[in-house]
Amino acid sequence: MNDSSWGAPPRAGYWGPPDQGSGQGAPPAGPAYDAQDALLPPETQPMPIVPDTPAPPQEPMPSAPQPAPAAPRPPQKKSAGRDLGAAIGVGVGLGAVIIASLFIVKAVFIGVIAVAVVVGLWELTSRLDERKGIKAPLVPLAVGGTAMVVAGYVRGAEGAWVAMALTALAVLVWRMTEPPEGYLKDVTAGVFAAFYVPFLATFVALMLTADDGPWRVLTFLLLTVVSDTGAYAIGWRFGKHKLAPRISPGKTREGLLGAVTFAMAAGALCMEFLIDGGTWWQGLLIGLAVAASATLGDLGESMIKRDLGIKDMGTLLPGHGGIMDRLDSLLPTAPVVWLLLVVFVGST
Template sequence: MPIVPDRGGDQDDQGAARWSGPLFHDAQEPPAPSPEHGSEPAHGPARGDAGTTPGEQPTVPPAPQRKRAGRDLRAAIGVGLGLGVVIAVSLFVQKVLFLGVITVAVVVGLWELTSRLAERKEIRAPLVPLAVGGAAMVVAGYLRGAEGAWVAMALTTLAVLVWRMTEPPDNYLRDVTAGIFAAFYVPFLATFVALMLAADGDGPQRVLTFLVLTVVSDTGAYAVGWKFGKHRLAPRISPGKTREGMLGAIVFAVVAGALCTHFLIDGGTWWQGLILGFAVAVSATLGDLGESMIKRDLGIKDMGSLLPGHGGIMDRLDSLLPTAPVVWLLLVIFVGAG
């Protein structure tokens, strides 16, 4: 999972994250103090040569603030390294263990998403059939391939429709629509990680390539955007993202893609990695923007607070989920299903 601080936060014009002001840049800044709150009237007492009244100390302009990250960087790195160890150990020791990691992440992500929908919009997407169906999707995808994942998705949709019938009919359509969206957005997209894992021979290496490219893309966007970002990419959705950061994501990802496909993927070549890296940079950025749209609509900064320095599980899955089917498909085209 990406261990860099979230790129979705507000930033100033130089790209530094800024959490002390309004939640979003298009929010209204607090009004300046009026004269009756202690300001000098327009025609107040005469001032001295230094622009001060007798006995008043000269006003010293505040020093410019340094760029700083918007989150606890130490906590973010510590939690990210811990997650990385869990992922690496489970991925290369036993595939079933990593399958369990995917399932836990899916269930927790569904809980965060449905909780925020209920809190902010009073949308009651049924969690129980979503959690059970989501776990079934991941396992079915690993054991039975894409066909198994689609069957599990269909059964989960049916379960959501029936489960919601136990409550009053008010807002039934709204709730089941949100439930079907949650089923597709979290567990179904995560199923493509299980499909990569199931590949004979280099399954763990495919998953590692997918994770590395997404992390590198996020890191490149954050580093380049923080240092050189001036032109915002999508200011109405995520003011912190810049065109320079997007370029950094592409450069970092294509280099990492060439290395990963050459050294990790059976039958892969460096030029395939260039295409893969570019696709990952685009899909990861779109995934980030997509969740930013959801959070803006809900009026929240994070989906949860489970991971110190990162937010919630969904705040770490935002770029991973839409990238999984992209990497799976391109690897199937380039080297086969395995």
């Protein structure tokens, strides 16, 4: 800002040396000088002293580095949630063992069922103990479960019921060797486990007793696997509407429709070409029933796992979880298929 901008020249003695002949030196300082300046009108007041050398320019403060704009995220692909390669490999291996034992020696297949039952009981009782402190006795369950499967194959439904009753009694007696605290919840869980795993699995052994038993068992396995595969494929690709979000958030109504469609088509083919005396329309009904029972079985085990606060019952099968995670839809489907086959084509 220059001097002329204030509208008046600077006073003598203020900016430079005193005027010649004024007889005065530097202007008086202190209150008197201030008072004299105060008497001047505002437009004639002296300008403030500006030093002869300008102040060095201040360097601008460095500004904080601005974050680079985030790059747009590429669209995310849907994930299957499991190791699909491992799941397929394990599934093919299990299928080979099952089919080989089923069509070569029936007794070997009964052994396969018994092993699956014992491992499933071990997984279930272990998770109950770890997560809830419920100690369902494994020894009488494993022995009784194996006896149930064998009795069902040798003596039919009557033998299976007798073995189930004896297993429940063994659970009650075995638990008496422990302190009474928690007795009721332990034996209740034990009887539930005996019914849920070995008793339902016994209906697979009952199917095997028919003349075309291996084909009945194969039909049961194929329909359950096809139902699960249809639900997975359609639900993963088109699923938008949740089926039971509080129980299993991953299941959708579109997946259920895929399960029904795939199972009914497979049922018609199996009953027409694999089962003696079967017709395609019977296969449609069996496929519909399998899709319903397999879905309910899957939801039932999901309910148990949610109550326990776990994702899988075990880690024995890579890509699948545990044995119980593969039996969840098979167990409740076995009595449904057995009953419908008996109604449609008989028990022998």
